Amino acid sequence: QSGWKTSGFRNPIQRMKKDLLVQNTIDFVKDSLEGAEGGHDWFHIERVYKNALLLLQMEDKADTLVVQLAALLHDIADPKFHDGDESIGPKVAREFLTSQQLEAHLIEHIVNIIQHMSYKNSLDNTGERFSSLELKIVQDADRLDAMGAIGIARAFNYGGFKNRALFDPAIPPNLNMTKEEYKKSNAPTINHFYEKLLLLKDGMNTVAGKKMAEDRHSFMLQFLEQFYKEWKGKG
DSSP states (O other): OOOOOOSOOOSHHHHHHHHHHHHHHHHHHHHHTTTOOTTSSHHHHHHHHHHHHHHHHHOTTSOHHHHHHHHHHTTTTOGGGTTTOSSHHHHHHHHHHHHTTOOHHHHHHHHHHHHHOOGGGGGOSSSOOOOOHHHHHHHHHHHHTTSHHHHHHHHHHHHHHTTOOSOOTTSOOOTTOOHHHHHHOOOOHHHHHHHTGGGSGGGOOSHHHHHHHHHHHHHHHHHHHHHHHHHTTOO
16 A cells, blocks of 8 residues: 555655655666657657646646656657557556555556547547646646647657658648547648647646647748748749
């Protein structure tokens, strides 16, 4: 029995246990993602983690430890790199947290966040819905990293990884994709802006997340405007 209590941490021993658990999780994720594709590597996790900590300052009713661990473990086994298998990430996260003797109800909450936070799940109208303030924070933190300058860099890095075209005027974006179509898409990277990245701003959950998304959204629009000018030889 670990006796984890996740709010307050007034007891120095509890705080030390919590800090050790977070550090163990960081070490585990770093080791697990060594050599990962550049848009889904440890640095992606670190940015999402930092975004989540920032959002936590505005959402002080959230369980800090749940947010921290879910942010760190959310991409421990991204389905894109495991033949689309969505069960591996939650399974790996559950096994790791169990090895750390975290309480079962906290593990369940974190695993639920990992299972339900992905953008592609918003395209699935048949699956069960799970929601919590902690999920909303981690989801916003992750979506912020898919926007702005970083989001643009990640999109083209992954497009290059998959050998996709930058842009093809003959292939329009598919704005009504199902979850399965989204998972199997090989469309040019520019299409991804219209099929996901530009839609994220209006899907943010928290007040702070919505505010942070505004600047990143505007930057992506500026980028696209410049991209089309250069594509057409006009600038």
